[in-house]
Amino acid sequence: MFTTVLLVSQPLTATDVDFVTSLHEDQVSFVVLTLPNGAEKQLLGAFDDTPLEEGAAGSTGEGEAALRPAALALEQSIRALRDTGAEATGRVIDGHPLELLRAVVEETGADELVVLIGDDLVEEFFKRDWAARARTKVGVPAVKVHAHNGEE
Numbered sequence: 046m047f048t049t050v051l052l053v054s055q056p057l058t059a060t061d062v063d064f065v066t067s068l069h070e071d072q073v074s075f076v077v078l079t080l081p082n083g084a085e086k087q088l089l090g091a092f093d094d095t096p097l098e099e100g101a102a103g104s105t106g107e108g109e110a111a112l113r114p115a116a117l118a119l120e121q122s123i124r125a126l127r128d129t130g131a132e133a134t135g136r137v138i139d140g141h142p143l144e145l146l147r148a149v150v151e152e153t154g155a156d157e158l159v160v161l162i163g164d165d166l167v168e169e170f171f172k173r174d175w176a177a178r179a180r181t182k183v184g185v186p187a188v189k190v191h192a193h194n195g196e197e
């Protein structure tokens with residue numbers, strides 16, 4: 046079975062689900078990782094080899110205020126993937142994103158990393174050679190995709 050790690054910054058829309066479930070002809074299992082509100086700069090810094098902002102190497106410092114919406118988004122995304130018949134699990138990133146990505150790839154034997162980027166991060170991610178850096182750091186092919194905003 047092919048395993049895809051999905052890193053999302055917002056709940057998957059029906060269009061996103063259709064896209065990721067159509068990427069491969071083989072049966073695919075998904076591991077969905079989502080960022081707490083406000084953790085986007087932490088992710089960018091991790092892949093850019095730039096110094097992380099104060100507090101970025103650990104938790105976002107937002108506590109429940111950041112984790113609760115992320116957990117709800119994660120549940121929604123997993124349910125949407127499972128509704129297509131795909132296997133799906135996931136977790137909220139509460140710590141250094143690169144370390145967690147590496148660990149999840151190793152634990153699951155993942156074949157690829159797909160990052161669905163929301164409107165707020167598109168410019169930042171697309172002006173960097175992000176995918177090449179991610180392949181080096183995480184050890185599997187990495188693809189960045191613009192996520193849909195739910196206004197389908």
